[in-house]
Amino acid sequence: MKIVRVVTQHFIKHFTILLWGGFIYYLIELAWRGRSHPSMFLVGGLCLVIVGGINNYIPWKMNMWLQLLIGTGVITVVEFIAGVIINLWMNLNVWDYSNLPLEIKL
Numbered sequence: 001m002k003i004v005r006v007v008t009q010h011f012i013k014h015f016t017i018l019l020w021g022g023f024i025y026y027l028i029e030l031a032w033r034g035r036s037h038p039s040m041f042l043v044g045g046l047c048l049v050i051v052g053g054i055n056n057y058i059p060w061k062m063n064m065w066l067q068l069l070i071g072t073g074v075i076t077v078v079e080f081i082a083g084v085i086i087n088l089w090m091n092l093n094v095w096d097y098s099n100l101p102l103e104i105k106l
Contacts (some may be wrong), residue, residue, distance in 0.1 A: 018045035023041070025044020025048075
């Protein structure tokens with residue numbers, strides 16, 4: 001029964017972090033662009049769960065700049081994967097970067 005309690009506590013913790021990350025991300029998009037998409041709630045929440053857990057996998061004494069670079073890389077990868085799935089595979093056209101330099105066409 002102890003394992004069930006521990007798993008439940010971890011689930012609640014990570015689910016709460018996901019909800020806060022999604023909520024904050026969604027609000028930032030609303031403030032910046034004036035609109036958002038429900039899929040961005042999940043992307044923002046997932047980013048916060050992963051970035052928030054970085055110190056569970058790397059030493060606390062790691063240089064802050066290196067942690068920032070790792071977090072930036074994680075967010076970039078999550079956003080890219082979300083873009084491929086949401087915009088290219090599902091054709092939801094949530095955002096369009098076709099007029100920007102270095103845009104990737106898959």
